[in-house]
Amino acid sequence: MHTTAKKVLLVDDEIGTLEVMGTLLEAQGFSVGFAASSSDARRQLESTPFDAVVSDVMFDGHPEGTQILAMTREVRPEAIVILMTGYPQIDGAVAAIKDGAVDYLQKPVDSSVLGATIHRALRERDLRGQQEEFTFQSMVDILSDLVSQTIERVDPYTAGHGERTRKYCREIASGLGLDRVTTERLELAAIAHDYGKIYLDDLGFLTKKGPLTSAEYKEVQRHPEVGATKLGDHRELKDVCRFVAEHHERWDGAGYPLRLKGKEISAAGRILGVVEVFDSLTTKRSYKNPWSLDKTIDFFEAQSGKAFEPEVLDTFLRQLETQGAAWLNAPQRDLEAAGIAPAADVGDGARQA
Numbered sequence: 001m002h003t004t005a006k007k008v009l010l011v012d013d014e015i016g017t018l019e020v021m022g023t024l025l026e027a028q029g030f031s032v033g034f035a036a037s038s039s040d041a042r043r044q045l046e047s048t049p050f051d052a053v054v055s056d057v058m059f060d061g062h063p064e065g066t067q068i069l070a071m072t073r074e075v076r077p078e079a080i081v082i083l084m085t086g087y088p089q090i091d092g093a094v095a096a097i098k099d100g101a102v103d104y105l106q107k108p109v110d111s112s113v114l115g116a117t118i119h120r121a122l123r124e125r126d127l128r129g130q131q132e133e134f135t136f137q138s139m140v141d142i143l144s145d146l147v148s149q150t151i152e153r154v155d156p157y158t159a160g161h162g163e164r165t166r167k168y169c170r171e172i173a174s175g176l177g178l179d180r181v182t183t184e185r186l187e188l189a190a191i192a193h194d195y196g197k198i199y200l201d202d203l204g205f206l207t208k209k210g211p212l213t214s215a216e217y218k219e220v221q222r223h224p225e226v227g228a229t230k231l232g233d234h235r236e237l238k239d240v241c242r243f244v245a246e247h248h249e250r251w252d253g254a255g256y257p258l259r260l261k262g263k264e265i266s267a268a269g270r271i272l273g274v275v276e277v278f279d280s281l282t283t284k285r286s287y288k289n290p291w292s293l294d295k296t297i298d299f300f301e302a303q304s305g306k307a308f309e310p311e312v313l314d315t316f317l318r319q320l321e322t323q324g325a326a327w328l329n330a331p332q333r334d335l336e337a338a339g340i341a342p343a344a345d346v347g348d349g350a351r352q353a
């Protein structure tokens with residue numbers, strides 16, 4: 001069986017029809033499975049990811065075709081269904097198409113017509129899938145960009161910070177084997193993690209050149225919780241809000257706002273914490289010059305088991321070995337693209353907020 005061949009399940013209670021049609025479809029490059037009843041078809045659909053189901057309508061005098069169509073929709077919704085009948089009825093054909101069959105062919109069916117019908121339906125299915133994915137992904141990217149721009153407006157030196165943080169989070173999550181849903185939520189949190197900054201009092205101190213006063217530092221420390229609250233308590237965003245709220249917590253419990261410790265912080269929150277600090281240290285801010293890669297690596301190694309979880313940090317440092325230089329060049333390009341003039345040298349002290 002060729003692994004890239006499209007898999008077709010032929011369902012008919014006439015064994016002779018199955019054999020002849022199966023041979024002809026295999027000669028056209030399809031990989032063919034056979035079922036002689038609806039229960040047999042269900043078993044096969046449950047165990048094999050068929051691309052297409054081609055089924056007779058009448059089985060031993062009973063119109064089981066519609067049942068097979070409904071069952072395929074349930075078990076393999078991505079599979080296309082083509083029905084064949086020796087007793088064509090317009091009503092039946094219309095009802096079958098409404099219920100999701102892509103075609104309704106009259107027996108005897110010419111195998112080359114059937115092969116072409118399957119290929120056409122699969123191409124249309126794949127195209128539809130790509131368009132839906134493209135549209136949804138595009139909307140996520142557009143909205144993410146708008147959220148990033150809103151945050152960058154209050155601190156232009158963070159141009160591109162959200163998008164870069166998202167990219168680094170995705171790569172560490174992949175290295176750690178985080179599941180897809182959590183990774184997507186982490187990416188959204190990476191974009192929105194500093195959203196709370198736009199609600200702080202007296203936003204001027206975000207771009208201040210010198211150290212913050214204790215009152216200013218206290219104010220800036222409100223941003224993780226404010227951000228999580230402002231993003232709302234929609235059930236769908238619950239995890240995203242949690243990751244946003246945790247992005248300044250530390251593995252040793254010395255972070256803020258809740259001083260969570262170790263695995264009290266979610267895995268996604270621990271990843272975001274590492275990545276966010278990396279991008280802050282290696283980019284130019286109003287109060288500091290960018291750190292070199294060596295200095296940044298020394299800092300992270302010294303903070304293993306303190307600010308950061310060792311396992312997350314090890315994965316991150318391994319990726320830095322291969323991608324660090326590229327990751328250090330990206331911020332300057334983002335600043336220039338945002339039209340931010342380079343600031344005068346201001347020292348290299350860290351202020352992680």
Ligand SMILES: [Fe+2]
Nearest residue numbers: 193194247353
């Ligand atoms: Fe932050």
